[in-house]
Amino acid sequence: MVTMKEIADSLGISKSTVSLVLAGKDAKRVSPELSARVRSRAAEMGYVFNNLASSLRTNRTRMLGFISDDIATTPYAGRLILGAQDAAGALGYMLLTVNSNGSEESRASEIDGLKQYGVDGFLFACMYNRFTHLPEGLKESSTVIVDAAERDGAAPSIRPDEEAIGRTATARLLDAGCRRIAFIGSHGPMEAQRGRLAGYRHELHDHAVAFNPDLVVNVEMGRDGVDKVHDLVEREHPDGFFCFNDARAWYVYEEAARRGLNVGTDISVVGVDNHQMLAEMLSPKLSTIELPHYEMGYWGILKLVEIVEGRRLDDARIPTMRAPLPSLDERAAEIPCTLVDKESVCARC
Known part of the structure; x- marks a missing residue:
């Protein structure tokens, strides 16, 4: 050796x-x-x-725990975990990943299991952006929250800049000449819904386009989405659509097909997620805003290792990413999201 x-x-x-x-x-x-x-x-x-020899000298195991709140059931878990794994590996750490079923009992058990391995710190990941509370078992440990935040900002966190998503999508449609831009939203008091709608309204205001509440519909998945998008188009005749996610953009494509309208020519559509199946398989391909799951996982580990080692990582080698990472000086970081322009926005509506 x-x-x-x-x-x-x-x-x-x-x-x-x-x-x-x-x-x-x-x-x-x-x-x-x-x-x-x-x-x-x-x-x-x-x-x-030699990790064993190092742990004996420093009282650290160079292992980090990744505990998720049902995130493994989402299509984006892989990117979030991959970002965390890549960052951990680059810094000489091993990542141990577990998934709870959302119950307090299961979560406590998984946290205790990771602590038995002597992990130096934790990433706590949520399945969608929201305000959350750290589980009791993590409150005394070095922990960073990913894709969520605490209201009081007690624990360091990173999540998408939801308002910027709304601004970016709306700006793209306005730049294409659209003026009757619909927002196809979601039900529920989600931070993503609040932020994206606020960004949509602010961007309209900045372009001197009056906000029309009749162009906003919040839909459930399934028949509710089909019917409400049909009624919206029948009533308001939008020329552009900002959809809360790529799945809801599908209802716009379906309604356009029924009316003989061509997406990308007669109307323009922008989604959110860059869902691997939907955004690529819809025809024409959907212009969409990519959520930075890989980047959030990577930043979360960088921040966690700074806390664990008590030093700055100004010298850390960061690979090229689609979204720029926020400064590690931030405790409640919001990361910008990137527009992936494809074929669903026309040159001039």
Whole structure:
């Protein structure tokens, strides 16, 4: 097995310098050029970090827990977990992932199980953006909330900028020349509904387009969505549609087909989610705003490791992402979301 001393000898430097670099403690203590040489030589020589020895010295296991509130049932869980795993791996940590069924008893059991492994901290992920409360078992642990937030901001958190989603989608439709823009919303007191509707109204106001409440309909999935979108189009004749999610955009496509209207030519549609099946399979392909699940998972781990190690990660190497990560100085971070322009917005409505 390759040792730190062997790496140090091959480079003509001290073992302590190699140790600082491979333990991720080289920021402002070792030059970036030398740090890069140490990491490169360690990889060439096949150095394997000894997590057990490190945990005995530092009283840390370099394991992090990811506990979710039914998120594994959503189509976006994979991206959120992948972002967290990639960040953990890049920082020399292992991620242990568990999913509760939403009950307090199940959640407490999963948290206790992760604590038995000695995890250094937790990501607590929710299945959709909302205000939440940390489970009792996490209140005394280093924890970051992902895709949700606490109202009092006690725990660090990251979630999508919902108002910016509404602004971005509405701006895209306005830029295409649409002026009678409908909002196909969702029922329930969700933060996503509140924020997206607010962004829609603010963007209309900024473009001197009067808000018309008759162009707003909140629909349930299924027959309710079909009927309400039909009634809306019959009554108001919108030229653009901002849909709460890609699933609700399907009702607009269906209504357009019944009326002989061409999406992307006669009317324009923008959804939210960039759902792998819907956004790509609808014809024409749906222009949509992608929720940054990978980025939220990645940021959550960066923030958590800063807390666990008590140091800034200004030197962390962050891969190219579709959405820019917020500053790690933020405790209640909101991350911008990216418009993925496809074929459902016409050049000029």
